[in-house]
Amino acid sequence: MSRKLTVIPEQCSGCKICELVCSIRQFGVNNPKKAAIRVIVVYPHPVLRMPIVCSQCKRSTCEEVCPVGALRRDNGVVQLDKDVCISCFKCIEACPFGAIYAHEDCEFPIKCDMCGGDPECVKKCPKGALRLIPEAALGEVRRLNNVLSYTQMKEIEFYEKGEKKVIQYAEIGKEEL
Amino acid sequence: MNIRSGYFRKHLHVNLTDGEIERLDLSETFLEKYIGGRGFGAKLVWDNLRMHDFKIDPLGPENLLVIAPGPLTGVYLPSSGKCSFISISPATGMYGDSSAGGAFGVELRQSGIDVLSIKGRAPELSILFIDNDSTEIIPMPELKGKSCLETEGIIFEKLGTYAMHIAAIGVGGENQVLFACVNTDWSRNAGRTGIGAIMGSKNLKAIAVRGHKDLPVYDVNGLVAEADRAYEYLSKHKYFELWQQQGLMNVIEYANEHGILPTYNFRDTVFVRHDRINGEEMLDRYKIGDSACFACSMTCGNICLVKNGKYTGTVTEGPEYESCAMLGSNLGVDNFAAVLAANRLCDELGIDTISTGNIIGAVIEGYEQGILSLADIDNEEIAWGDEDAILNLIRKIAFREGVGDILSQGSLRIIERWPEMEKIILHVKGLEQSAYDSRAGISMALGYATSDIGAHHTRAWTIAKEMEEGQNWTDEEKVEIVIYHQTLRPLFDMLGVCRLPWIELGLNERHYENFYRYVTGRETSLEELLERSKDIYDLTRLINTRMGVNRKDDTLPYKVYARPVLTGPNAGKVIDKDEFQKLLSLYYKRRGWDENGIPPREIEAKFDD
Numbered sequence: 001m002s003r004k005l006t007v008i009p010e011q012c013s014g015c016k017i018c019e020l021v022c023s024i025r026q027f028g029v030n031n032p033k034k035a036a037i038r039v040i041v042v043y044p045h046p047v048l049r050m051p052i053v054c055s056q057c058k059r060s061t062c063e064e065v066c067p068v069g070a071l072r073r074d075n076g077v078v079q080l081d082k083d084v085c086i087s088c089f090k091c092i093e094a095c096p097f098g099a100i101y102a103h104e105d106c107e108f109p110i111k112c113d114m115c116g117g118d119p120e121c122v123k124k125c126p127k128g129a130l131r132l133i134p135e136a137a138l139g140e141v142r143r144l145n146n147v148l149s150y151t152q153m154k155e156i157e158f159y160e161k162g163e164k165k166v167i168q169y170a171e172i173g174k175e176e177l
Numbered sequence: 178m179n180i181r182s183g184y185f186r187k188h189l190h191v192n193l194t195d196g197e198i199e200r201l202d203l204s205e206t207f208l209e210k211y212i213g214g215r216g217f218g219a220k221l222v223w224d225n226l227r228m229h230d231f232k233i234d235p236l237g238p239e240n241l242l243v244i245a246p247g248p249l250t251g252v253y254l255p256s257s258g259k260c261s262f263i264s265i266s267p268a269t270g271m272y273g274d275s276s277a278g279g280a281f282g283v284e285l286r287q288s289g290i291d292v293l294s295i296k297g298r299a300p301e302l303s304i305l306f307i308d309n310d311s312t313e314i315i316p317m318p319e320l321k322g323k324s325c326l327e328t329e330g331i332i333f334e335k336l337g338t339y340a341m342h343i344a345a346i347g348v349g350g351e352n353q354v355l356f357a358c359v360n361t362d363w364s365r366n367a368g369r370t371g372i373g374a375i376m377g378s379k380n381l382k383a384i385a386v387r388g389h390k391d392l393p394v395y396d397v398n399g400l401v402a403e404a405d406r407a408y409e410y411l412s413k414h415k416y417f418e419l420w421q422q423q424g425l426m427n428v429i430e431y432a433n434e435h436g437i438l439p440t441y442n443f444r445d446t447v448f449v450r451h452d453r454i455n456g457e458e459m460l461d462r463y464k465i466g467d468s469a470c471f472a473c474s475m476t477c478g479n480i481c482l483v484k485n486g487k488y489t490g491t492v493t494e495g496p497e498y499e500s501c502a503m504l505g506s507n508l509g510v511d512n513f514a515a516v517l518a519a520n521r522l523c524d525e526l527g528i529d530t531i532s533t534g535n536i537i538g539a540v541i542e543g544y545e546q547g548i549l550s551l552a553d554i555d556n557e558e559i560a561w562g563d564e565d566a567i568l569n570l571i572r573k574i575a576f577r578e579g580v581g582d583i584l585s586q587g588s589l590r591i592i593e594r595w596p597e598m599e600k601i602i603l604h605v606k607g608l609e610q611s612a613y614d615s616r617a618g619i620s621m622a623l624g625y626a627t628s629d630i631g632a633h634h635t636r637a638w639t640i641a642k643e644m645e646e647g648q649n650w651t652d653e654e655k656v657e658i659v660i661y662h663q664t665l666r667p668l669f670d671m672l673g674v675c676r677l678p679w680i681e682l683g684l685n686e687r688h689y690e691n692f693y694r695y696v697t698g699r700e701t702s703l704e705e706l707l708e709r710s711k712d713i714y715d716l717t718r719l720i721n722t723r724m725g726v727n728r729k730d731d732t733l734p735y736k737v738y739a740r741p742v743l744t745g746p747n748a749g750k751v752i753d754k755d756e757f758q759k760l761l762s763l764y765y766k767r768r769g770w771d772e773n774g775i776p777p778r779e780i781e782a783k784f785d786d
Binding site for chain 2: 010011013014015016017020021024027028029030031032033034041042049103104105124126127
């Protein structure tokens with residue numbers, strides 16, 4: 001079963017350990033700017049700490065725009081063939097998520113290769129914000145949360161024989177004192 | 178000898194008066210002796226003082242502001258995001274420093290410099306923009322009066338990218354409130370000793386940094402293995418989860434239980450309504466997310482949102498223990514939402530929550546006791562727990578309106594204006610006391626009194642040990658532990674890492690010797706590093722004594738001697754003056770300073786190069 005590297009932004013604390021371990025694994029250097037995953041922290045909204053990483057799209061734009069065919073799918077992972085790549089960076093521009101990166105020191109685009117199936121970032125994330133999830137299970141958390149959110153509902157309006165009625169649910173959480 | 182890596186060996190010096198920008202080389206001896214962070218800062222400040230014959234106006238253009246990450250800042254090891262801000266403090270007139278987490282220091286290092294120093298005064302409100310090898314001073318008068326948060330947004334827009342880190346001041350800093358802070362990454366503050374006022378006095382609104390260089394590490398594989406062991410240890414610790422959930426907020430419960438929580442301006446040490454401002458309350462009703470400094474797995478930042486009531490919509494990163502205690506129980510506020518609002522306001526205006534809470538507490542008590550008349554406080558009543566009046570006073574301090582003008586000048590000037598306030602306000606050498614009551618433990622009191630920056634807890638937080646093991650140790654042991662903390666804790670600042678993994682989760686300090694070795698390639702031991710740190714403590718003491726500090730300044734606030742704790746486990750306790758003096762003498766002796774607290778002459782020669 002194929003697994004996806006998935007991000008749960010609500011869990012991310014913005015510590016950037018994923019960036020560090022990625023750069024160490026890819027280039028052997030301590031430089032978060034050379035990682036194939038980046039945590040974007042957006043101000044002023046403090047809740048958005050979102051790691052951006054390649055989704056290995058099945059119909060990948062990067063693969064389609066590459067003029068020399070340097071990006072090829074291998075076992076579900078889009079890999080960059082550095083022998084073929086001409087460093088035009090069209091893939092970086094084309095990626096709808098901005099998940100391929102450039103660095104002034106690097107000749108080639110920096111792209112997630114899933115570390116051969118066992119991503120370092122997933123192993124080292126202290127918050128469990130990065131996960132390898134079976135494709136079929138994608139969206140499960142959100143589905144469950146949507147269902148659960150109904151338990152927060154305090155009342156439900158409905159019509160019975162043309163008459164409007166309201167059912168009060170037990171209130172969840174403490175009221176403002 | 179042989180520092181093989183770990184540094185760029187570059188010192189960026191900016192003179193704002195004439196716009197001169199220099200990149201100086203750092204010598205091997207300098208790196209080895211002063212390590213980084215606070216060490217670099219203390220040495221550069223010392224050299225600058227000597228140049229000005231020790232007569233310096235902290236808010237004058239000749240005062241040097243040093244911003245220094247350490248050699249471990251930004252590398253893969255627990256909580257490596259710290260950066261120190263060092264200068265002569267305007268609040269105390271002596272050596273002052275403060276450190277901030279986040280990732281500003283990391284970005285600064287990635288731009289290829291180990292230390293940044295700033296002198297002079299820009300002709301108009303400006304920002305400093307460091308983009309890797311280029312440095313520019315950009316006038317931006319339109320930033321005047323903007324909050325720290327707005328400033329970041331405007332700079333992102335002006336410079337056309339968000340991929341950078343910014344240290345900015347708010348209105349408090351611009352107005353030179355003597356306890357103004359520097360705000361990095363939105364809400365990681367270098368809060369204490371008034372560094373923000375110094376930036377304000379230099380007409381420097383913000384420092385924006387963008388860097389993309391590799392951080393120099395001698396042995397990456399060794400470092401990764403060691404760091405993995407450290408992360409592993411932390412994640413298995415029994416309190417790790419509590420830290421991820423509550424961060425420092427768990428200390429409220431602890432402090433209340435042990436009778437060290439400041440309540441009603443340190444009149445008491447237990448707060449009856451502590452359950453309304455503690456970590457549980459925060460988790461139940463306010464917390465919406467976690468936030469961590471660079472490379473930190475402990476995520477002690479709490480992002481809170483007020484969902485209903487008067488303060489609906491207030492979002493803030495924090496509060497942590499100090500802010501919550503000083504703006505909460507210390508002011509008699511038992512509404513967590515109000516604490517959040519006050520914390521947020523302080524962040525926006527760029528003033529230190531600890532000093533602000535302390536001073537407002539003193540105002541409330543002073544007014545209650547009739548030392549301050551209604552006319553003194555602008556005919557606006559204030560009382561314990563009066564949220565509106567407190568928020569209003571915070572605003573007035575930052576804008577220096579009415580009574581806020583005097584309050585913004587810190588404890589020393591408040592006492593000058595109203596001498597009776599001496600008995601009410603808690604400060605050491607002009608720095609307002611942190612949120613740990615010291616009457617419960619004499620070693621904590623000694624830590625406050627002898628701290629080089631004033632009554633600040635991060636120099637020697639020895640109270641936990643005294644709480645756990647009782648008071649039955651010899652004086653020697655008490656002095657010893659204060660000195661050990663004063664030596665080890667600054668080492669963290671010098672290395673550029675956070676101390677919390679060590680002090681809170683007991684990460685073995687031996688790890689840091691290995692981290693240092695893997696990063697710099699220099700064979701060393703923890704003992705040797707501590708020796709360097711001890712030297713820095715001597716150096717900062719030397720700075721202070723040269724500026725007039727001696728035994729008479731190593732004292733404690735009036736309340737600590739004279740006002741017994743009212744309730745709780747420490748009821749009735751005060752610090753005995755004679756006992757304290759005895760301990761102080763012993764402390765000087767152990768430090769090798771004379772009876773008056775002055776380091777011997779020959780020590781000075783150590784720092785001559």
